[in-house]
Amino acid sequence: MDGPLSHHAGSLADTLTAVRLSLHVLGAAVWVGGQIVLAGLVPTVRKLAPEGPKAAARAFARLSWPAYGLVVATGLWNIAASHPSAQSGAWRVVLFVKVAVVALAGLAALAHSRATTRGGLALWGSVSGLTSLAALVMGVLLAG
Numbered sequence: 001m002d003g004p005l006s007h008h009a010g011s012l013a014d015t016l017t018a019v020r021l022s023l024h025v026l027g028a029a030v031w032v033g034g035q036i037v038l039a040g041l042v043p044t045v046r047k048l049a050p051e052g053p054k055a056a057a058r059a060f061a062r063l064s065w066p067a068y069g070l071v072v073a074t075g076l077w078n079i080a081a082s083h084p085s086a087q088s089g090a091w092r093v094v095l096f097v098k099v100a101v102v103a104l105a106g107l108a109a110l111a112h113s114r115a116t117t118r119g120g121l122a123l124w125g126s127v128s129g130l131t132s133l134a135a136l137v138m139g140v141l142l143a144g
């Protein structure tokens with residue numbers, strides 16, 4: 001149906017859908033984008049002060065963990081709104097893999113924050129970054 005807000009190209013999301021997806025994407029932006037930006041700033045921060053990266057990472061954790069909580073909470077909301085039983089088998093498989101990958105991203109970020117060696121920091125930082133990026137791509141696939 002062509003209401004006043006729709007055009008031939010498509011229609012606008014309703015308000016609740018806009019709130020749900022905007023909060024989910026905001027959380028994803030802070031969690032995923034923050035990791036990338038922080039990684040990019042670390043060499044500069046280290047030049048300014050050897051202890052700088054540690055302090056910056058602690059400050060980022062105060063933003064990234066609430067963002068992680070936000071993507072999980074709105075992710076559950078997304079599932080409720082998407083009616084998985086009405087979706088394809090492939091959609092449900094991607095959702096299952098995505099949830100596993102998000103859990104791994106959280107565990108890797110935790111291990112990264114507790115790592116004491118350079119190798120451990122690099123390993124768990126990379127795992128967290130790559131799994132978070134994979135979750136982002138799978139989210140786009142789910143949104144269709």
Ligand code: HEM
Nearest residue numbers: 021028071072075076078079102132135136139140142143
């Ligand atoms: C690192 C964590 C996560 C990231 C980066 C992420 C990212 C995204 C992105 C970018 C979208 C596409 C939104 C759009 O284009 O409209 C999306 C959609 C979705 N996400 Fe996530 N997400 C994360 C965690 C979760 C979790 C934990 C769940 C489930 C418990 C979940 C379930 C969903 C669902 C079902 C959709 C489709 C929503 C719809 O089309 O209505 N996500 N996600």
